[in-house]
Amino acid sequence: MLSRSWRHLCRRYSQAVTFRTTENSPSQHNEKQEGLFYTMNPDLCKQLFGHGGFPKSFQLQTKTFTETAIMVRQPALDLMNCIRASDMDKPVIRYVLYGEKGTGKSLTIAHLLHYVHEEGYLIVHVPWVSEWLRRVPRHKEMSNSQTREGLVDLPLDAAAWLIHFKSQNQTLLKSGDLKISKDYVWSKRETTEAGAPLAALVEHGISRVKYACDVVDALVDELKILSTNKQCKTFVAIDGFNSFFYPLTRLNTPTKKKVKPEEVTLTNSFLKLTNNDWSNGAIVVTADQLAVPDDHQESYLPRYLLYKKGFEHLDPFVPIEVGRYNEKEFLCCAEYYRDRLWLRGPKEIETELKFTSACNPYRFMEQCAPL
Amino acid sequence: MANNIRILNKCIPWYPSSYLLPRISGLLQAREYSRPTSFPDYFQNPVFRKEDQAKLIESSELSKIAALPMKPPAVYETSSVYHDPLVNKLINHVMEMGKKQLARSLVEKSFENIKRAQIERYHLATTPEAKAKIELDPKKILHKAIENAKPLLQLQPIKRGGITYQVPGPITEKRSLFLAIKWLLEATYEKERTVHFPKQFAWELLDAANNTGKVVKRKQDLHRLCEANRAYAHYRWQ
Amino acid sequence: MYFNTIKMSHVIIKQLLPHTKSFCVKFRNPAVCNVFNYSTKVTTTSSENALENLTDWETLSRKKKISKAMKAYLERSQEHDEFMKRQQFEYNIGKRHLANMMGEDPETFTQKDVDRAIEYLFPSGIYDPAARPLMKPPEEVFPARKAAEFDEAGRPHHFLFYTGKPSYFKLMYDAAENIQQLYNFQDKIIRKKATADPNGSLNLSSSVWLTKDQLEQVLVETITDLEYNNFKLVMQRLVSLPHAYKVKEFIEKYRKPLASQKFALEIPKPSYDAEGRAFITTYECLRKKARGDVTVRAPGTGKITINGKDLTYFEDVQSREQVMFPLIFTEMQDRVDIECNIEGGGPSGQSGAIRWGIAWGLRSFVDADMIQKMHVAGLLTRDFRRRERKKPGQPGARKKPTWKKR
Known part of the structure; x- marks a missing residue:
């Protein structure tokens, strides 16, 4: 057993390790590993991203390549440095990742999640906001909120997200240090008292789907209090944040009226969370063109995608652009694909692909597919 | 001055200034619609693949051909390495209503599916010999599949004495290729509603490359029929 | 002397002529007539008169009446000649006037300048270019006429005159003769068991047979389609024989060379911009409805800018591939920058136009060998195909309504 892993290690080392790095811990990543791929532990992947977090195409790739490998890129490194350097007593800094379609924003967030998990933060991760607001199967379970008038609930989505939250923060929740500060009365017979562990709140939400949205709301409040009291560090990552601000969703009330995002309870919870009235944490948000319908996808800049409301809500924030591959990254990626048998053929293909894909990571992956 | 200017109905073709065709003096063939829609016969087909050009240089024919006018290559043809005339033909057959982009994306997705399936098999195979046997290039699989699906004879209906016999006869290369692609696509269209075209097509190609599956069966049935009707073969020459 | 000859001729005539009633009439020779004329009304012919009235066969034939057809033909051809001379004169004067009008030197005013001037002075909105105003030398404008085909006696010069199309049939006859000659030559070679001249070969790849209209012009006769096809068949037969190089001149007369080396001439020299980089701009890049220019x-470094945007201006891979095609073919993708402005058309048309523009511009930066290769690849040919129009009575350009057997 040991010899086999040793052999693997030797093989990896001897394979002119120009595109891989053995440094699997993001906290150790620095400019030296820029452009190189590092592999993630499969169990860790399942824990962190079991219920979302990777784009669907990337998940398929992990299955084909039999491993999860992420490229270390400049935006992620910048963010990690910023988080390390930020002062935890000040209110949270908000970072907005933006870029063209397919340049790697979601994967940057995944990289950060890994880093942050190692550092022991409490993770609040929304894998893809549009999933709630725009993905409407034949019958979407919606109910009118009970605690708040006129707002719409998405119980199943909230419950699913609570499961996701639980699996991501298994270790922290199991330790049981985090306690709620207030009482929450759900109904005549169900209450969660102050002093109960956070895990209990989450469990309640999962088991009683009816109250899941309210649980989410309560959770948000608790997290803010806990962070400000320095009981835990919180890291918030929301992918596709700009769909909270698009004027319409695809949801319809039973009376066939279109629902606006502000009328959904989940929106309000997360908007509350992204206010910078708490400290001891970091918020990373992406503004993605794919989160809005095709007519409004003219530009990828945050000012356009976030609309006035979102811009004001998030102001001030630190914008970070996630760009296309540069030369070195492109070559590393091409080598990695060759290693994983995804790209075959003579070397000239790479020059052509560089131009036809315009160094866009997603397009490059797409175009290597039939080759 | 005015009588010097002749306004005559003599057709002189109008082309852009830097145009390369020789001026055809006299009356043009199509009198009403004077703009030709395709290149005249003496334009040669272009040779843009690097290998083909290298072959021409070897046989020193390049300079001779360079003296002739050449047609421009089509919009879907490039000199790049990953361009295959067979793949282009396949895309054309898949295309309906002129939607080339959609056809191309379908074929590319099916290649992707083939690739993923083969890579999975590759990783499941344990010994290096087994790994070497697995073909990972979807284009090679396509070539193999089409080769296995090409019929070698065809049945021609010939009427003798009031009865139409199915007589086996030879088949040209082009027709056999056409039949192979047509059978592959027909087999793909007989699919369940839930399975999408790329996936089904990938399965069909993999089956055909392994000499199993519907298409190869159809070819073998055709061969069996030809063998059975051998007795009538002489009707072709009666 | 003359009397002797008269007597001689008299004798001869008497012997030769048959005894017919009308033989008197045949005698034109007045002296002879006088001899036989016993009437008293005959004027006495003195020897001088006789001398004067004496003629040979030339004068006989000259005094013979010219046939009506010949007369008419002579008149017509005279008229035509005069007409052409007048037209030529007027054309020359008109050219000089035109040159003066355009402010150019009348001496060096070529036909091209004439065409340009007419286009400028008489701008025409007519669709068909053949219907627009035209000024050309009269030989081009008026169809050629044949010279006198028969002499004054009415005898045709050409031995195939009575076929109605002498030049055409002479051509076929020549071709057949050449074929026969080549057969004989082949037989001789086989008999002698000798090898023919190995250097002799016929290069027909850079020429085509004359078209029907061109042949009509050369032969100055109208030809039917069937006759033209026969001509082509015969010539192909001639060319297919092994020693066809022997009749090379005959064959070359009826072949038209294809003008195709234009891509190698006039390669423009690059101009230099502010930073000292060489650049070439190709204007008028067309394909279907797309128009643009490429620099x-x-x-x-391999930067490509289309209408201000990157290569991502084209969403689909095919168009991007087309734009990259000439660069990758000549392996200049990292060594040049491309800037283009395109409008009109769709992705195919625009990318095709850019492809041609890049290839045309790359000619100045690439050596002659590569230019030849580009031409063989067809990158330098302008694609002038346009959408074929829909015809009335049909659903589309070529599609016909359902064919019904009855």
Whole structure:
């Protein structure tokens, strides 16, 4: 057993390790590993991203390549440095990742999640906001909120997200240090008292789907209090944040009226969370063109995608652009694909692909597919 | 001055200034619609693949051909390495209503599916010999599949004495290729509603490359029929 | 002497002529007539008169009446000649006037300048270019006429005159003769068991047979389609024989060379911009309905700008591939920068136009060998195909309504 892993290690080392790095811990990543791929532990992947977090195409790739490998890129490194350097007593800094379609924003967030998990933060991760607001199967379970008038609930989505939250923060929740500060009365017979562990709140939400949205709301409040009291560090990552601000969703009330995002309870919870009235944490948000319908996808800049409301809500924030591959990254990626048998053929293909894909990571992956 | 200017109905073709065709003096063939829609016969087909050009240089024919006018290559043809005339033909057959982009994306997705399936098999195979046997290039699989699906004879209906016999006869290369692609696509269209075209097509190609599956069966049935009707073969020459 | 000859001729005539009633009439020779004329009304012919009235066969034939057809033909051809001379004169004067009007030198005013001047002075909105105003030398404008085909006696010069199309049938006859000659030559070679001249060969790849209209012009006769096809068949037969190089001149007369080397001439020299980089701009890049211009700059890094945007201006891979095709073919993708402005048409048309523009511009930065290769690849040919129009009575350009057997 040991010899086999040793052999693997030797093989990896001897394979002119120009595109891989053995440094699997993001906290150790620095400019030296820029452009190189590092592999993630499969169990860790399942824990962190079991219920979302990777784009669907990337998940398929992990299955084909039999491993999860992420490229270390400049935006992620910048963010990690910023988080390390930020002062935890000040209110949270908000970072907005933006870029063209397919340049790697979601994967940057995944990289950060890994880093942050190692550092022991409490993770609040929304894998893809549009999933709630725009993905409407034949019958979407919606109910009118009970605690708040006129707002719409998405119980199943909230419950699913609570499961996701639980699996991501298994270790922290199991330790049981985090306690709620207030009482929450759900109904005549169900209450969660102050002093109960956070895990209990989450469990309640999962088991009683009816109250899941309210649980989410309560959770948000608790997290803010806990962070400000320095009981835990919180890291918030929301992918596709700009769909909270698009004027319409695809949801319809039973009376066939279109629902606006502000009328959904989940929106309000997360908007509350992204206010910078708490400290001891970091918020990373992406503004993605794919989160809005095709007519409004003219530009990828945050000012356009976030609309006035979102811009004001998030102001001030630190914008970070996630760009296309540069030369070195492109070559590393091409080598990695060759290693994983995804790209075959003579070397000239790479020059052509560089131009036809315009160094866009997603397009490059797409175009290597039939080759 | 005015009588010097002749306004005559003599057709002189109008082309852009830097145009390369020789001026055809006299009356043009199509009198009403004077703009030709395709290149005249003496334009040669272009040779843009690097290998083909290298072959021409070897046989020193390049300079001779360079003296002739050449047609421009089509919009879907490039000199790049990953361009295959067979793949282009396949895309054309898949295309309906002129939607080339959609056809191309379908074929590319099916290649992707083939690739993923083969890579999975590759990783499941344990010994290096087994790994070497697995073909990972979807284009090679396509070539193999089409080769296995090409019929070698065809049945021609010939009427003798009031009865139409199915007589086996030879088949040209082009027709056999056409039949192979047509059978592959027909087999793909007989699919369940839930399975999408790329996936089904990938399965069909993999089956055909392994000499199993519907298409190869159809070819073998055709061969069996030809063998059975051998007795009538002489009707072709009666 | 003359009397002797008269007597001689008299004798001869008497012997030769048959005894017919009308033989008297045949005698034109007045002296002879006088001899036989016993009437008293005959004027006495003195020897001088006789001398004067004496003629040979030339004068006989000259005094013979010219046939009506010949007369008419002579008149017509005279008229035509005069007409052409007048037209030529007027054309020359008109050319000089035109040159003066355009402010150019009348001496060096070529036909091209004439065409340009007419286009400028008489701008025409007529669709068909053949219907627009035209000024050309009269030989081009008026169809050629044949010279006198028969002499004054009415005898045709050409031995195939009575076929109605002498030049055409002479051509076929020549071709057949040549074929026969080549057969004989072949037989001789086989008999002698000798090898023919190995250097002799016929290069027909850079020429085509004359078209029907061109043949009509050469032969100055109208030909039917069937006759033209026969002509082509015969010539192909001639060319297919092994020693066809022997009749090379005959064959070359009826073949038209294809003008195709234009891509190698006039390669423009690059101009230099502010930073000292060489660049070439190709205007008028057309394909279908797309119009634009392409600037190729060298030395560069491989940046491509289309209408201000990157290569991502084209969403689909095919168009991007087309734009990259000439660069990858000549392996200049990292060495030049491309800037283009395109409008009109769709992705195919625009990318095709850019492809041609890049290839045309790259000619100045690439050596002659590569230019030849580009031409063989067809990158330098302008694609002038346009959408075929829909015809009335049909659903589309070529599609016909359902064919019904009855």
